[in-house]
Amino acid sequence: MNITILGAGVVGVTSAWYLAKAGHSVTVIDRQPAAALETSFANAGEVSPGYSSPWAAPGIPMKAVKWLFMEHSPLIIRPTLDPAALRWIGQMLRNCTSQRYAINKSRMVRVAEYSRDCLMALRQQTNIQYDQRTQGTLEVFRTQKQFDGIGKDVAVLKAGGVPYEILDRDGCVAAEPGLSTSREKIVGGLRLPGDETGDCFMFTTELAKLAEEAGVKFIYDTGIMRPITEGNRVKAIETTKGIVEAGVFVGALGSYTPQLLKHLDIDLPVYPVKGYSITVPIVDAARAPISTVMDEAHKIAMTRLGDRIRVGGMAEIAGYSKDLPAKRQATLTHSVEDLFGGAGDQSQAKFWSGLRPMTPDGTPVIGATRYSNLYLNTGHGTLGWTMACGSAQVLSDIISGKKPEIEVADLAISRYSA
Structure with missing residues (x-):
């Protein structure tokens, strides 16, 4: 054809x-x-089947209200009268139930796990190179409440046969030695050893x-x-x-x-949800992440891409705007410096934004x-x-x-x- x-x-x-x-x-x-x-062009760099989860989840409406008042918020909603935005938000909120979350996450994990297998086969067939690593994803939790709330995600991972590890603070540092200087800021983590990383561009x-x-x-x-x-x-x-x-x-x-x-x-029902990233050259490899570390508190991912760290995250509902407010870069910088201080040269950071095509489910x-x-x-x-x-x-x-x-x-x- x-x-x-x-x-x-x-x-x-x-x-x-x-x-x-x-x-x-x-x-x-x-x-x-x-x-x-x-x-x-400059996304977070994760190939993370196990971390495939819908934004629409139980408790998100209450969390969203709190996030809006955080200094380094993972969610930004710019005031709008755009009917498409308002309708999409309404559709997303209707998916914030336990039943819908389980259905939607199972769909996403199904596609993502299959996709990781397809990527592995493609890599073997073509020997394509893209600063890839196959050392998993570590999601770190800064509070006991966050750590105690992973049950619903673990249940879906079990049902889908996705390998995972629940780690205490020392286990997180063993998996990602660069966290040694910030170990007291985390209480534990969820590691997904089957995840990968790489430069999408x-x-x-x-x-x-x-x-x-x-x-x-x-x-x-x-x-x-x-x-x-x-x-x-x-x-x-x-x-x-x-x-x-x-x-x-x-x-x-x-x-x-x-x-x-x-x-x-x-x-x-696809709406542009804006995300941001910075790309920072590594100046101290021992302090840098080995693979991808997800900061659950700020919903920010820090990924090792060759001799660079890619820091990406946030969800901003602002239509098709691609502007680059300094405040957003400050949030990315805060997250990576708080956990991997001194690993990268922030004076050389390249700031970027992109529009993610999000469905409400x-x-x-x-x-x-x-x-x-x-x-x-x-x-x-x-x-x-x-x-x-x-x-x-x-x-x-x-x-x-x-x-x-x-x-x-x-x-x-x-x-x-x-």
Whole structure:
């Protein structure tokens, strides 16, 4: 089949790779001059299947109120009258029940665990390099109350067969020696040894090169305007450089996918939730994290990427703004310096923001739409890097008429109309 993918982030590029390997003729269109220049550019670097959890969880509404008054808050809500934002918040709040949390987390872990396996296979097949490490994720808790509240997550990990370790303070320091100087600030941790890390931008650009060698055509510097339909099919896409026809189209535009689908009267509940990161050169390797450390108190991840530390986190509801307030950088700096003081040169920190495409239930949208040749691979939120390979393989199987290796019926956009 002749397939056009809209979007060249990590999800779009992995989709192109797996579809090309399945024998299809693939074209990728993106408005940027190269791949992975938006949300995939400087994310936290985690490939964390075990940490795949929806933001919508029991207790979150009360926590959110408290967070809004914290100096280094993980949640920022800018005042808005945007109907899309208000509706999305309402939908998310309806998912903050124990029953919905368990369903949504199980879906996310299913996709993420499969994706990690797909990434491992891809790495073996291609020897792709991206500052990868396979040394797990450690979530650290600063209060006993936080530590005592991990039961619901552990239950889902058990049910999904995901390996985990519950560590006391000394166990955390043994896993991450850089925490030795801040050991008194933590009470314990949850370690997920099967998790990985890596530079998403490096991975995506390298995979795009491999995809080109496999026959994928990339069209950059090209804005995507609107779809042109014929009956229940998308006949073509109007771009800033003309009309592009194809037999199949894949929407992988992240936070911008809903704007495309509005032209088709398809309501996709994906909203841009802004995240921030800093990238800091390591000046004292003994003090730096070995892999990824999650600071539960601030919802911030600190990841070792080669000779750098990537510090990422926060959730800001501010529409499509990509501004860089100094206050947000201060929160990232505070978290990493509080736990790994002196490991990096903060004077050389590179500050960045990106828009994560979040669904109200946390689960990505993968699969068919009511248009017979239009498919979606979007809505991965903070887990696009974690879920990219598995989502792409699932999508390739669906389009190719093959039975996917995991359950996919509850991943499509149709779940919102059920």
